[in-house]
Amino acid sequence: MASPLRKTKPQLEGHLGSEAQVVPVEAVRTAPHQAAHGADRGTAIHVEGVSKTFGSKQVLHGLNLTVQSGEFVAIVGRSGCGKSTLLRLLAGLEEAAAGTLALDGRPVRGIHPLARVMFQDARLLPWKSVLDNVKIGVTADSKREAHEQALEALKLVGLEDRAHEWPSVLSGGQRQRVSLARALVGRPKLLLLDEPLGALDALTRIEMQRFIERLWTQQGFTALLVTHDVSEAVALADRVILIEEGSVALDLPVQLSRPREKDSGFSHYEKAILDRVLQPEQLSPQPRNKDHYEI
Numbered sequence: 046m047a048s049p050l051r052k053t054k055p056q057l058e059g060h061l062g063s064e065a066q067v068v069p070v071e072a073v074r075t076a077p078h079q080a081a082h083g084a085d086r087g088t089a090i091h092v093e094g095v096s097k098t099f100g101s102k103q104v105l106h107g108l109n110l111t112v113q114s115g116e117f118v119a120i121v122g123r124s125g126c127g128k129s130t131l132l133r134l135l136a137g138l139e140e141a142a143a144g145t146l147a148l149d150g151r152p153v154r155g156i157h158p159l160a161r162v163m164f165q166d167a168r169l170l171p172w173k174s175v176l177d178n179v180k181i182g183v184t185a186d187s188k189r190e191a192h193e194q195a196l197e198a199l200k201l202v203g204l205e206d207r208a209h210e211w212p213s214v215l216s217g218g219q220r221q222r223v224s225l226a227r228a229l230v231g232r233p234k235l236l237l238l239d240e241p242l243g244a245l246d247a248l249t250r251i252e253m254q255r256f257i258e259r260l261w262t263q264q265g266f267t268a269l270l271v272t273h274d275v276s277e278a279v280a281l282a283d284r285v286i287l288i289e290e291g292s293v294a295l296d297l298p299v300q301l302s303r304p305r306e307k308d309s310g311f312s313h314y315e316k317a318i319l320d321r322v323l324q325p326e327q328l329s330p331q332p333r334n335k336d337h338y339e340i
């Protein structure tokens with residue numbers, strides 16, 4: 046039997062059955078904030094021909110990626126394939142050996158003012174209050190403005206009543222929400238999320254996924270999420286990118302309405318991605334083509 050990964054879009058829809066939530070790409074990829082601002086708000090991330098080596102090890106090899114403003118894109122791939130390296134290059138924390146990276150049309154050279162990063166560990170300073178930890182993310186000049194921005198961000202994550210407590214008395218999920226508030230302070234245009242929910246228990250993780258999706262819908266930022274969890278990628282992303290051998294091996298639009306239900310349509314995407322990861326030798330990378338489902 047032919048692999049489902051090779052199916053064209055019409056074939057795939059047939060494969061999913063009538064209850065599958067397959068709807069036109071335009072409808073799915075237009076989140077409420079995108080509709081409000083117009084469907085095409087320009088390019089948020091442009092990566093072209095990027096290579097990165099560590100010593101003799103080549104991690105990224107001529108990688109290309111474009112993300113539109115307001116899109117939610119997930120990066121998946123085997124451990125060590127270079128997901129975090131790509132994120133660190135975009136954040137200006139590493140330098141590429143070749144190629145170009147640009148955020149909002151501006152080349153990445155060092156820490157980029159438009160991008161905020163959230164890591165797997167909350168990285169809160171234990172000697173600072175919750176509010177002061179969030180203030181670290183503030184770029185405002187005046188103390189009053191900094192205070193207001195930090196409080197606003199804490200409100201967004203539902204922790205304004207914990208503002209004057211120490212990070213040590215918070216749960217893991219709450220600490221990650223503080224970290225999210227610090228990333229969101231001042232309403233950044235781009236969030237780079239490096240496995241931010243990886244250390245949370247399963248239930249908190251699902252709550253946080255929904256929470257991040259809600260914030261993304263309300264705030265309209267562009268999100269690039271690195272995750273090991275294929276289910277998380279399908280739950281959150283407009284597109285799932287698979288990195289293999291240093292470049293993009295799969296660029297899969299997720300055509301499911303939001304919020305996503307874990308039904309047969311959802312499972313199909315999970316399986317398709319996993320099959321692709323587990324059997325790469327059977328397939329060659331497919332060019333992006335709107336008429337065909339590229340899995």
Ligand SMILES: Nc1ncnc2c1ncn2[C@@H]1O[C@H](COP(=O)(O)OP(=O)(O)OP(=O)(O)O)[C@@H](O)[C@H]1O
Pocket residue numbers: 099104122123124125126127128129130131273
């Ligand atoms: N600063 C560094 N010095 C040397 N090697 C590095 C450095 N950073 C990353 N690497 C190597 O580059 C490769 C890719 O690392 P990276 O962290 O990007 O992978 P990843 O896909 O995010 O992995 P994981 O899913 O396990 O987090 C790995 O082999 C890693 O050991």
